[in-house]
Amino acid sequence: MKFSLLIIFFFIFSCSQHLTKANxxxxxxxxxxxxxxxxxxxxxxxxxxxxxxxxxxxxxxxLKTGTLIKISNPKNKESIVLKNTKRIKYPEFYKIxxxxxxxxxxxxxxxxxxxxxxxLKKNKSFIAEKAKIYNEEKKIPSKAxxxxxxxxxxxxxxxxxxxxKIDEIYxxxxxxxxxxxxxxxxxxxxxxxxxxxxxxxxxxxxNDKETLVxxxxxKSVNLLKNDYIKLKNFGFEEMDxxxxx
Numbered sequence: 001m002k003f004s005l006l007i008i009f010f011f012i013f014s015c016s017q018h019l020t021k022a023n024x025x026x027x028x029x030x031x032x033x034x035x036x037x038x039x040x041x042x043x044x045x046x047x048x049x050x051x052x053x054x055x056x057x058x059x060x061x062x063l064k065t066g067t068l069i070k071i072s073n074p075k076n077k078e079s080i081v082l083k084n085t086k087r088i089k090y091p092e093f094y095k096i097x098x099x100x101x102x103x104x105x106x107x108x109x110x111x112x113x114x115x116x117x118x119x120l121k122k123n124k125s126f127i128a129e130k131a132k133i134y135n136e137e138k139k140i141p142s143k144a145x146x147x148x149x150x151x152x153x154x155x156x157x158x159x160x161x162x163x164x165k166i167d168e169i170y171x172x173x174x175x176x177x178x179x180x181x182x183x184x185x186x187x188x189x190x191x192x193x194x195x196x197x198x199x200x201x202x203x204x205x206x207n208d209k210e211t212l213v214x215x216x217x218x219k220s221v222n223l224l225k226n227d228y229i230k231l232k233n234f235g236f237e238e239m240d241x242x243x244x245x
Contacts, residue, residue, distance in 0.1 A: 028063065028119040031074070032095035032241045033221070036103050036113060041090075049088035051099050056080070059088040059097040068120040071096065073106040074243070080105050081120065092232060093225050112169075112221060114241065168217030169224055172240040173231065175212055179203065182211040193230050200227065 035041070037051045051057050058069060065084050072079035080102060090097050095117055103110060176182045182203050190198050204212040215231070218224035224241070231239060 027121055029117065030095050030238075030240055031114065031116045033093065034071075034103070034108070034113040034115045035090055035094040035097045036108075036110060037097055037099050047088055047090045047097065049086060051085075051088070051097070053099050054101065055099065056082055056101050056105070057085055057099045058082050058102060059086055059090075060084050061087045061089050061097075063087075063119065069096075070118045070120055071098070071102070071106070072116045072118075073108055074114060074116050075109070076107055078106045093228055114169075114243065168219065169221075169241060169243055170214045170216030170218070171224065171228055171231065172242055173213040173215060173236065175210060177209055177211075179205060179211040182213050185213055189231075189234065193234055196227065196230055 035047070037047070037053055037057075039050075039053075041047045042050055049059070051059065058071065060067070060069070063069070063084055065086055067084040068081065069084060070079055070081045082102070088097055095115065103113065106115070108115070174182070174185060176185070186201050186203060189196060189201060200215045200217075202214050202216070204214055206212060215227055216224075218227075228239065228241075
């Protein structure tokens, strides 16, 4: 019986694009919160490396150094393209580590620093961004490092650009072909994570071939972070954050 349950659970994890590593042959994309660099986090060993808070720098602990990354503020559509300088270890809740000049450039809400991230391959998209990258990097001393970003794959129609005030935040847990599989996963979460607020777990049917499992809404980043960590500890490798249902 236990063996059968393990097979079913393995099947669930293989069905959801958010429970496995992103396909390395495709550009890495994700949405989530940025951690804005400060020396206190380094001194407290929350992060495992230093950055220069006077220049444009980003760091991803999941992509190779030198990876070309575009990061965007979904609320105002401001964006910037930089390279990954180094792979600094930081809490997995965050998608990327950025310096204050990057946050300022994107006009980021530091209380709710939500970003969209995409890896740029050296193809047409790379060529299209080349002039913009050059203009940004001219502002950085020639010997200064530049940085990168981690991304998990989520359909663009599931991330809503914001023209108004941010109201509600959700954790995007999984995407399933079968609604029965989605219901089974929801029940496993309720059973296995005993202190989880089950009222936040929701199943959203998109069409006959797509059913989502989401958690929310959250109006506090701290509450969202707590549930995100519980789900990570449960076994999910990649989850995204999106705004408004």
